[in-house]
Amino acid sequence: MTAPSTSPDDFRHPTTVRVTARFPGPRLLRIWETEPGLKGWFSSVDHKEIGLRYIVTAFAFLLLGGVEALVMRLQLTRPGEHLLTPEQYDQLFTMHGVSMIFLYASPILSGFSNYLWPLLLGARDMAFPRLNAFSYWVYVAAGLFMYAGFVVGQGPNAGWFNYVPYAAKPFNPGVNIDVFALGLILLGISTTVGAANFVVTFLRLRAPGMSINRVPILIWGTLTASVANLLAVPAVSLACFLLWMDRQWGTHFFDAGQGQPLLWQHLFWMFGHPWVYAIVLPAMGMVSDGLPTFCRRPLVGYTPVALATVGTMALGFGVWVHHMFATGLPSLALGFFSGASIIITLPSAVAVFAWTATIWTGRPVFTTAFLFFASMIVLFVIGGVSGFMTGSVPVDWQLTDTYFVVAHLHYVLIGINVFPIAGAIYYWFPKFTGRRLSERLGVWNFWTMFVGFNLGFFPMHLLGLMGMPRRIYTYAPDMGWDLPNLIVSIGSFLFALGILLLLINVVVSLKRGRPAGPNPWGAPTLEWAVPSPPPPYNFAVIPQIESRHPLWEAELGESPRRSSIEEGLLLDVGRETIGTSPLDGRPTLILQMPEDTLAPFVLTLGIAAVFVGLLLHVWWLVGAGVAVIAAALMAWFWPRRRQITPEGVEPADE
């Protein structure tokens, strides 16, 4: 019963059609729409739906992490405060770091990229829509897992980089660290499958004609981060697994007697440093794509910026030891890693010069989004300089584990992640919802955040220089740290007020914002060619791309060729999109995309059951989870027969 080798449905000759008042009719909508109701909600594989869920969930973790920070700032506002016990403070700063770095900074970028990638690339979905849904559900499961420990008072408590020996069983006997270790492995699954999805989408789902020198910089940023994640995440997942083995099964990886505690630091930072770039490069990409829109000119130096993005990441794999300068490593190693850490400022600076030149030579329109994007350049330079300083070994010996490092990492992470994200919300909210955010409230929002941030974090540099160690839960009154700490606390509350204004703006504008239309900013890239919000199928016909700025071709007049968005290949037999060649974007096949399915959600339930079982040593739960995983995977990968129906060829994914 082998299927015939060449049946009529093996090839198709897609016709080229033009978008008219009558096309696309309801047919495409019927094919791509997620069915309403609870089942539809749990089974949707639409990248826009998943992207928005990612953004909302990540923002919720940002708020949780923010509240944790505010509680800590209350404790540190004055010396000798007794609002928190040391143990509570430990869990708070750990969960603050975990929330911000793992549950907010990377997932929010995945959210924007998930929503925007297919629109930017002229595709109808990501390469693996079900994997995309799975990636989201596992992320939620990991977040709930780690927060469940925190809620019952057994949350992670050894900092976000969780050093041994403090994280080892003899010194930390509760389940706190097991929650951290297993939770991070769970999150690693989500990050990894999401990264693979971006890489393959980049390679195969770009619209015809979109060669790799025509993709927006955001694509380069997320692609680079995704490749890095594929290579780096296994290091931390492995470190966490080995730690869990040490704690639960008595192995000897990290104990000082027979193992080697520094192995933890190596494995963690081999992951951790590339990760730092993975959570800023896509945000830098957003700035590279957003600024030119408001400067009314293309980005200065597209090619150097794209190459610098990749170059930063490549160097980023060779700098992990700069987190370990104070651990007594040989001076040759210190010299090498110090050199690499200083050299990495070169590719980072390329983007700064490109942005500055874009503003300088453009005609800037001072919208809220522009303010956020442009201010990020300033914060990036401050954070970059403090990073450059601590890249020098003697300076690092003086400053490591002080508030100087806290100041540095917040300038980097808030400056190059939160500020661009706030700008991105102003920039793309009209695309997501069809309505604009209020510009008047937006300006207040920006200045509150900008002033609050600098007031809250700049004095931390001074506190660090004055010797205040990080992660202390209180301090004595005679250290001279009182006033800076008071200012820091005031600044942090002002910053939080800024975030609150952003939230208010979002809630109010959802209902009352000015209607946006497809392209409210007159922007050059493909996502602005479709209605706001876009229909479930994104593009009625498959666009044909001829330049880097498909919507600015007439104004720029770089070439007589014009991208074709209103006229293109018709693909409407089931869920279909075009597959193109990896470099130059020639069409090579018609991809048949999967229908909505519950399999990703069920698979996540199975995996979550396994992790809860492992944490609590409930072995039947582990067994049940494995059975659910096996069933879900079979349902997922079961080939579908190809058959001809009156509607045409039934979709099949084999």
Added chain:
Amino acid sequence: MSDAALSQAPLPDDALPLGACGKNSVGWWGVLCLIATEGSLFAYLLFSYAYMAVQRGQAWLPEPHPSLSLAGPNTLILLASSVAVWWGEEGVKRQRRGQHIAGLGIGIGLGLIFLVVQAFEWKTKTFGLTSGSYGSLFFTITGFHMAHVVVGVCMLTAVLAWSLMGYFSPRHHARVTVAAIYWHFVDVVWLCVFSAFYLSPYLMG
């Protein structure tokens, strides 16, 4: 029809192949990503082994050096299973059903034999998972590899079942290609693990 012919891209005004065909599929690139990340995982595992060996010095390695009497032939068995799976995949491409089914079946059988021999190999060890960091690394790394062999056998078994049900054709067999490349990867990883644990101590004298 060969893969090379299939992946020859028609021009936009030509007819386009419908659905995944061999390497002209998103699944092929997806499994390459999986291999990249799993390959990194084993690189970090072997880094941990090398790091510990350097930190602890010569005396850390067990005496006598690990015996090759079981692990050597077992390596050949795993290599042979890769050849069998490759032969089976050629079978589906050329529509030779017997070769297709037999290749996959022999590959699965040899994979299972590898697992059984590995279990005996574990039993011969005088050290345990918790007796020291060498034992922890040995059993964890070979255990990770065995887990990958189990996953590979499951993938091949599912593909064999679908083959028996007649789902694949010379044009549409991306799942066979994906399972096969994963199996070859598991094989290559073993060569690295084998070299690290069984061969490298002899190089150090």
